[in-house]
Amino acid sequence: MLEVSKLYDATSYLLKYSVVIFDLDDTLYSEKEYIKSGYAEIARNFKQIDDMENKLWNAFKDEKPAINYVLEQEGLFSNDALNFCLNIYRNHIPQISLYPDAEKMLASLKKQGISLGMITDGRPEGQRAKIKALGIEHFFDKIIVTDELGGIEFRKPNTIAFEKMQKHFNVLYEAMVYLGDNPKKDFIAPKLLGMNSIYFKNPDGLYSNN
Numbered sequence: 001m002l003e004v005s006k007l008y009d010a011t012s013y014l015l016k017y018s019v020v021i022f023d024l025d026d027t028l029y030s031e032k033e034y035i036k037s038g039y040a041e042i043a044r045n046f047k048q049i050d051d052m053e054n055k056l057w058n059a060f061k062d063e064k065p066a067i068n069y070v071l072e073q074e075g076l077f078s079n080d081a082l083n084f085c086l087n088i089y090r091n092h093i094p095q096i097s098l099y100p101d102a103e104k105m106l107a108s109l110k111k112q113g114i115s116l117g118m119i120t121d122g123r124p125e126g127q128r129a130k131i132k133a134l135g136i137e138h139f140f141d142k143i144i145v146t147d148e149l150g151g152i153e154f155r156k157p158n159t160i161a162f163e164k165m166q167k168h169f170n171v172l173y174e175a176m177v178y179l180g181d182n183p184k185k186d187f188i189a190p191k192l193l194g195m196n197s198i199y200f201k202n203p204d205g206l207y208s209n210n
Contacts, residue, residue, distance in 0.1 A: 174196075
């Protein structure tokens with residue numbers, strides 16, 4: 001498995017394959033940017049707490065369950081308040097952007113005639129909103145949000161999404177490569193199936209210390 005700390009450095013390696021499958025979060029854009037976007041939207045709609053956006057972000061950086069923690073610290077926790085905030089976070093229109101290297105890479109691979117796919121875990125409404133906000137649908141021949149296959153049990157490292165990709169593109173697993181950032185789950189299924197992988201050791205990522 002190749003390891004890179006700059007995404008575009010993998011481009012020449014990827015050209016050896018017929019199909020390149022990408023992860024989404026912290027691979028093509030910064031998940032921290034999405035989290036900040038969600039907290040900003042909560043703050044705009046939950047007016048009872050001053051400086052809520054920064055309080056949520058600081059709680060997140062301290063590895064606390066940010067929404068619960070801030071509501072409890074402010075004496076405003078209730079199931080209704082929690083669900084209100086969670087609903088805003090999960091359904092907001094995210095203010096996010098592609099990593100510059102990611103846009104260059106996708107355009108270069110597409111220009112070279114490489115088929116592109118995406119396998120991403122998470123709530124469908126959130127993942128689909130991210131993809132739409134990034135404006136990247138046109139790069140990909142197939143996108144699988146694993147929860148849409150039937151629930152969280154289909155998330156990585158489950159092999160089913162990769163198997164569906166192989167059937168869709170009708171190539172050998174050896175002709176496919178997966179690029180992701182999370183060593184705890186991203187590379188298990190590709191290895192089991194005989195695919196190659198690239199580990200993007202993202203210095204900005206949530207899993208960069210794994």
